[in-house]
Amino acid sequence: MSLMPFLEVSQAIALMGGDSLYQCMQCGLCSGLCPWPDVESPFRTRKLMRMAQMGLEGFESDEILYACTTCKLCVVNCPRQVKIVDVVRAMRAMIAESGATPPSLRPIMGSIHSQGNPWSEPADKREAWTEGQDVPRFDGSQEYLLFVCCTSAYEKRSQNIAKAMVKILKAAGVSFGIIGNEERCCGEALRKMGDEEQFGNLAEKNIKLWADKGVKKIVTTSPHSYVTFSQEYPEFGSEVEVLHYTQLVKQLLDEGKLKPANQFAKKVIYHDPCYLGRHSEVYEEPREILKAVPGVELLEYDRNRKKALCCGGGGGRLWMETEPEQRFSTHKMRQADEKGAEVVATCCPYCISMLTDSAKGENLDEKIQVLDVAEILADSL
């Protein structure tokens, strides 16, 4: 067999942003930290890197290339600084170009393209969650655009996070507004599924919308939007300052603009979302917010911060089927129970969704609540 097709595949991956794959020396340390081998999956990070280097076929299945949640845990262990998540993204981009993205992800990509959200909801209902509330609209005069991610805009459970954020920002006297129906998805899921072209179009549209509206600073509800806007949109010319809400809220607490008063006397274990933790290195702000709420007893998972186990919902996995025993969120709920937690707190809508489903699946939903840090804080104001 000719070597050319092999070279072409690995070169294509490198050209699409996965060029660090050549640094891989096949030590296998990444596979040792990746959560998949612990749940009896055939997926091995080292093997995927080998397949990428050699251009070997057979990596494009749900169980291999699309198993990766892009949690970045493997990168912590890599002695050669291989940008494994970028290699995965590049491999998926190559598959997307050939039209072979897994069928379960195609409607999600189509919905983002046609409606500006992954939930197959109408674009003109994006701000429906604000009905009956006084939520300011961004008109260029406010300091912050509050970017409510698609999940918190459309999904019923998650809308409470957006409402909690409005309550917090108002209580602190922050000048803010939402854009609402004119807004589109940040595009993070599109990029992780490999649709680079649509992602680029979306980024350019969002950046233009912000310029037209006079947006200078954004505070996001989701760590995925935060990473996308702060680390990826600059490639497309964005100069907007971006914060995840936990960073802004921590500042507001320090400045004495927020004074949590109501007791929340519960044992709360904090789950680090991968995109706020490893991808952004924001570990302490959410914990400081929880500690500022009277009555909270903060617990920790054995593996926390840099080594925290992912919920399993990133990299498009939120929309893919996973066997119950293979759901990382199920293991996180069991571990929370073993620690005696009454609440699992986190600050990412994907994590909330995954953990809530696993709490139900494990019959732990009456024993352990899954709450966003913003919800806990808003209730204490």
Ligand code: SF4
């Ligand atoms: S990013 Fe996470 S799921 Fe993907 S290979 Fe690395 S550790 Fe495994």
Ligand code: SF4
């Ligand atoms: S840890 Fe890094 S160098 Fe070692 S196999 Fe994994 S990607 Fe390659």
